Every structure is written in C-alpha cells, then in structure tokens.
Amino acid sequence: GGASTAAHKKLAKGCMEEAEQGASLCSAAAATDHLLSFLHERGSHIARxxxxxxDYEDGIGVLEHESMGHIYSLIAKPIQTT
Incomplete structure (x- = not known):
C-alpha cells in the first residue's frame, strides 16, 4: 500500500544520494581519464x-514492462548520432 510505496521512494532516494557521493569521489580520477569520465557521465544520466x-512514470501511460524495455534499450542500444 501507501507505506510500501513511501518506503521504496525513501530507499531509492537514499541510493541516488549514495551514488552522487561516490561520483564526487571518482571525479578526480575521471578528470584525467577521458573514457572513465565518459562512462561515469553516461552511468549517472541513466541512473537519473x-x-x-x-518516480513519475513515463508520462504516456505505457505498461511498466514497456518502460523497462526503454531503459534497457538506452543501455544496450545507444542513440546513433551519425
């Protein structure tokens, strides 16, 4: 119910805060290594x-498994720029 949803949101927020703290520790190493910097940036965007x-669903009312498919496609099939 509502308590379970609130607990999930609190856990997810805590995980994001920990990820951001870890990201700040890695930023010095990433500044010297372009590949590490690129991967770190992309990973942060995917997490966000x-x-x-x-938190807000996808805004167009598709089923949950379809939203997960979109996220997996971002990871496995990046947008082609050429």
Whole structure:
C-alpha cells in the first residue's frame, strides 16, 4: 500500500544520494581519464532517467514492462548520432 510505496521512494532516494557521493569521489580520477569520465557521465544520466521514470512514470501511460524495455534499450542500444 501507501507505506510500501513511501518506503521504496525513501530507499531509492537514499541510493541516488549514495551514488552522487561516490561520483564526487571518482571525479578526480575521471578528470584525467577521458573514457572513465565518459562512462561515469553516461552511468549517472541513466541512473537519473531511471529514477525519474520510476518516480513519475513515463508520462504516456505505457505498461511498466514497456518502460523497462526503454531503459534497457538506452543501455544496450545507444542513440546513433551519425
């Protein structure tokens, strides 16, 4: 019910805060290694998008498994720029 949803949101928020703290520790190493910096940035964006989709759904009313498919496609099939 509502208590379970509130607990999940609190847990997810705590995980994001821990990830952001860890990211600040890695930023010095990432500054010298371009690949590490790129991967760190992309991972952070994926985590933020995932959290936003979890909190607010995707805004168009698709089923939950379809939203997860979109997230997996972002990881496995990046957007082509050329």
């Amino acid at each position: 998008v995932s959290q936003c989709m979890y």
